[in-house]
Amino acid sequence: MSEVKNLDDYVVNEYETGVIVKDVKDFDPVHIFDCGQCFRWIGEEDGSYTGVAMGKVINVKRDGKDIVIDNTNLKDFKNIWFEYFDLGRDYSLLKKEFVKFDENLKNAVDFGWGIRLLQQDGWEMIISFIISSNNRIPMIQRAINNICQRYGKCIGEYRGKKYYSFPDPKELSVATVEELRDCKTGFRDKYIYSTTKDIVENNININDFLEMDSETCHKELMKFKGVGAKVADCIALFGMRKYNSFPVDVWVKRVMQEFYNAKEMSLPKMRKYGMDLFGDDAGFAQQYLFYYVRELEIGK
DNA sequence: GACCAGGACGGCT
DNA sequence: AGCCGTCCTGGT
Numbered sequence: 536m537s538e539v540k541n542l543d544d545y546v547v548n549e550y551e552t553g554v555i556v557k558d559v560k561d562f563d564p565v566h567i568f569d570c571g572q573c574f575r576w577i578g579e580e581d582g583s584y585t586g587v588a589m590g591k592v593i594n595v596k597r598d599g600k601d602i603v604i605d606n607t608n609l610k611d612f613k614n615i616w617f618e619y620f621d622l623g624r625d626y627s628l629l630k631k632e633f634v635k636f637d638e639n640l641k642n643a644v645d646f647g648w649g650i651r652l653l654q655q656d657g658w659e660m661i662i663s664f665i666i667s668s669n670n671r672i673p674m675i676q677r678a679i680n681n682i683c684q685r686y687g688k689c690i691g692e693y694r695g696k697k698y699y700s701f702p703d704p705k706e707l708s709v710a711t712v713e714e715l716r717d718c719k720t721g722f723r724d725k726y727i728y729s730t731t732k733d734i735v736e737n738n739i740n741i742n743d744f745l746e747m748d749s750e751t752c753h754k755e756l757m758k759f760k761g762v763g764a765k766v767a768d769c770i771a772l773f774g775m776r777k778y779n780s781f782p783v784d785v786w787v788k789r790v791m792q793e794f795y796n797a798k799e800m801s802l803p804k805m806r807k808y809g810m811d812l813f814g815d816d817a818g819f820a821q822q823y824l825f826y827y828v829r830e831l832e833i834g835k
Numbered sequence: 836g837a838c839c840a841g842g843a844c845g846g847c848t
Numbered sequence: 849a850g851c852c853g854t855c856c857t858g859g860t
Contacts, residue, residue, distance in 0.1 A: 669841040674857065721856035726843080763843045785841070801850080802842095839860080848851085 540623050547612060553605035554612045555598075561626035562602055563649020564595050570650050570826040572773045574663055574676045575683075575701075585693060587683070589615050589656065592690060592698040597649075606693055621651045629819055636813075639794040640820060643827035650822055653773065657741045658734075659701045660774030665726050665761040667769070674719065681718035686710060708735045726761025733759060749777040764806060772818040781809035781817040789834030790824045 546557040564584050568576040576586035583596035583605075593616070594605040604616060617623065630648070633640045666678050679701075686702035686709070708731050715724040733739065744752050752775055756767040768782035783791070783806050791797040791805050800808065813820040828834060 665843095667841085668843060669855080670857080671841060671859095674841095716856090719857075722854090723843090723856085761843065765842060803850095837860105840858100842855105844854090846851105846853090848849105 540625055542613060542617055542623075545617075545622065547609060549609040553594075553603065553607050554609055556602045556604070556612070556622075558600045559602045559622070561630065561649060562597065562620070562651060564597055566647045566649040566826065567620075567651050567653065570647060570822055571672070571829070572653055572769075572822065573655065574667075574672070574679050579694075587690065587698050587700065588619060588653075590688075590690060590700045591615070592693045594693065618654050621654055624651075626651060629816060632816070633820060633823065636820075639790070640823065643823040646830070647823050647826040650826060652778070652819065652822060654776065655774050656701070657744055657770065657774035658704060660770045661730065661734075661741075661756070661759065661762070662701075662707070662727060664766045664769045664773075665730060665759075666720055666723055668723060668761065668763070668766055670721070670723075678719045678721075682707070682710075682715075682720075685714070685718065704731055704734045707731045723761055726759075729760040730762070744771075744775045747775075749779050752777055753780070764803065768806070772821075778818040779810055779813075779815050781806055781813065781821050783809065784825070786825050786829045786834075787821060790828050793828075793834040 545559070548555045548557065568578070568584050568586070573586070575588065576584045578584055579594070581596070583594050585592065585594045591607070591611065593607050596603050604612065607616065630644050633644045662682070663675070663679055667675050683699040683701055686706050687699040690698055690700050692698070710728070710731070712724050712728045715727050720727060744755065747755065749771065752771050753767050756762050756770050757764065762770070765782050765784055768780040771777035772780035772782060783802055787809070788802070788805060791800065791809065795808070795812070797805055797808060809821065810817050
């Protein structure tokens with residue numbers, strides 16, 4: 536069994552409006568879209584999820600062992616969605632290691648067995664996670680929606696609803712602080728304004744962050760207004776492929792206190808402790824643990 | 836109306 | 849370097 540999966544390892548059948556990917560392991564839309572890594576995926580009545588990513592609107596559901604992606608085609612699956620859904624990674628192997636690691640991680644993996652880390656757009660993660668600071672998920676989703684409707688492009692209709700792309704830095708740079716406040720971003724309005732301006736005026740290339748090592752990336756991200764240690768870790772993990780990142784939010788703090796003997800530890804120490812404990816795969820461990828304790832409200 | 840949830844910042848030591 | 853008051857919004 537190989538460690539990395541290739542495009543040809545999957546059987547993909549195209550139908551009129553989408554594709555069916557046969558026999559996909561370790562993939563559950565509920566776990567993926569509800570584990571805190573993304574904000575633009577909405578659950579539909581039929582249990583499927585519709586969302587906007589990479590400037591396209593698609594609908595995703597699990598049908599037994601298969602994954603059905605609607606409103607797309609084989610070409611986009613190969614060029615975009617294979618990577619976006621991290622289908623090149625063997626999560627079974629990863630999970631096997633975690634199950635052996637300890638009882639906590641085993642329970643977390645058993646619970647969130649279908650989690651995958653989406654390979655999302657770095658710029659979108661920067662703005663999204665600035666908005667996430669000291670904020671709750673429904674509010675974050677609403678603010679991002681407002682921003683997309685006002686500054687993004689209409690990319691079409693799906694099931695009778697219009698969808699908008701996430702604005703690029705240039706598109707968002709026309710927004711004033713007051714307009715951003717109107718989008719319900721709260722006190723983060725000035726951070727979004729400043730960071731967008733910073734990126735546009737200094738010609739910062741977001742792709743450069745992908746090339747950096749993890750520590751440099753984290754340090755550079757923290758130079759943006761509104762980006763502290765936790766937000767930088769989320770951007771690095773979800774948007775910059777820095778898989779040893781260990782974002783410590785209130786829930787992860789509770790896990791570390793409850794399960795990992797870190798009762799009196801400060802947040803910076805906890806971050807380093809998590810990275811040392813879980814090593815190169817700290818980001819994956821963080822996701823399983825986060826989803827597990829948040830859903831079960833452990834340590835609250 | 837008081838209180839709570841949720842991180843970054845800036846001023847203080 | 850570390851601690852703490854403040855920031856906005858919506859829900860209880």
